Amino acid sequence: MYIDIRAVRHESRLDSQDVQQARMLPSEAHVGGGGNALSEKVSLPQLCDESGLVVVQTAPGKVLTHRGGSIILPCRYHYQPESQDPEKIRIKWTKESDSLQSTDVFVALGKIQKAFGIYKGRVWLQGDGEGDASLIMQDVTLQDYGRYECEVIDELEDDTGIVKLNLEGVVFPYHPRLGRYTLNFEDAKKACAEQDGILASYEQLHEAWQKGLDWCNAGWLDDGSVQYPISMPRFKCGRSDQAAGIRNYGYRHKDDERYDAFCFTSNLKGDVYFLRTHRKLNYGEAVKVCEKSGASIAKVGQLYAAWQVQLLDRCQAGWLADGSVRYPIVNPRAKCGGKEPGVRSFGFPDKKRRLYGVYCFKEKK
Numbered sequence: 001m002y003i004d005i006r007a008v009r010h011e012s013r014l015d016s017q018d019v020q021q022a023r024m025l026p027s028e029a030h031v032g033g034g035g036n037a038l039s040e041k042v043s044l045p046q047l048c049d050e051s052g053l054v055v056v057q058t059a060p061g062k063v064l065t066h067r068g069g070s071i072i073l074p075c076r077y078h079y080q081p082e083s084q085d086p087e088k089i090r091i092k093w094t095k096e097s098d099s100l101q102s103t104d105v106f107v108a109l110g111k112i113q114k115a116f117g118i119y120k121g122r123v124w125l126q127g128d129g130e131g132d133a134s135l136i137m138q139d140v141t142l143q144d145y146g147r148y149e150c151e152v153i154d155e156l157e158d159d160t161g162i163v164k165l166n167l168e169g170v171v172f173p174y175h176p177r178l179g180r181y182t183l184n185f186e187d188a189k190k191a192c193a194e195q196d197g198i199l200a201s202y203e204q205l206h207e208a209w210q211k212g213l214d215w216c217n218a219g220w221l222d223d224g225s226v227q228y229p230i231s232m233p234r235f236k237c238g239r240s241d242q243a244a245g246i247r248n249y250g251y252r253h254k255d256d257e258r259y260d261a262f263c264f265t266s267n268l269k270g271d272v273y274f275l276r277t278h279r280k281l282n283y284g285e286a287v288k289v290c291e292k293s294g295a296s297i298a299k300v301g302q303l304y305a306a307w308q309v310q311l312l313d314r315c316q317a318g319w320l321a322d323g324s325v326r327y328p329i330v331n332p333r334a335k336c337g338g339k340e341p342g343v344r345s346f347g348f349p350d351k352k353r354r355l356y357g358v359y360c361f362k363e364k365k
Helices: 185-194 202-210 283-292 300-309
Strands: 046-048 054-058 062-065 070-073 075-079 090-096 102-109 112-115 123-125 135-137 146-154 157-167 170-174 225-230 245-251 260-265 270-274 325-329 342-345 357-363
Touching: 054 146, 054 157, 062 070, 070 157, 075 146, 075 157, 102 123, 112 123, 170 202, 170 300, 185 260, 202 225, 202 245, 260 300, 270 300, 283 357, 300 325, 300 342
Parallel strands: 062 157
Antiparallel strands: 046 054, 054 075, 070 135, 090 102, 090 146, 102 112, 123 135, 146 157, 170 260, 225 245, 270 357, 325 342
């Protein structure tokens, strides 16, 4: 049994030490670079309220970064006519969700600024001159993925704009040792988190399908829908009489119904490696040897990220933290996991009796 996913390549990698505005999709515009100023101005679409007094401009498409990186969420505003006191202007950033709920991110009124929750210490206004409401975000996490609203308020006048933050990464299908179709929605969220991931969005799954992801088992997505990607329709797998695409079961009952999960993960703050040992190990021994080497046994999401980002290629099967045994292949070759790149799986062998190698993860300090 193995997972067949074509390798994904990066055109470029972002430097997490610099504040960068990466590719703007689909317009391919770029904003930002090193430092706190916009290094290249772009023409942003204007969104006006009916009175025409306040105008907010945000970026088209998506801004793109990776976990651990830094990014500018671009937002500018001006007044028509320009006669407002900037000290009275309130700038508010919120994160929107598919359930029509919002999370406060940051608010500013003149020189008074405040970040909320998980954003404390990581976000602040760029402050590139009058009318700049752009938000700098550092040390981006998986949970930062999504849609952000920039709102500019002056007494009774206000306007908003939307910025979509996307992450470079990889989608991987997942089910626990209990077997397939054992996870309700909350179980699926927890399972992804335990494997260094989050539930994937439809957009992330669709992008993975475009790059070759083909998986016959339905899984939860972050919006509560259940879907699965088919690149090669066949008997009992997406129906051979239908075109390739994303099969959709719709929105399912989050408590009662059970499926697998599609998880998403991004760059690592560390390295995954196959630990050389003088003999093969059972699961308990594998955990201990990683710890003795100053590391921890790798999680499934970490192995996928290493396969995609670090191009980890190893023909030897090894234990992972969830008790599964897998190995990553970037360059397929004879007697090494089939014809396509991907992460191969041996399932969940007996932890005490079966012997394999081990993949460890060492975090960068």
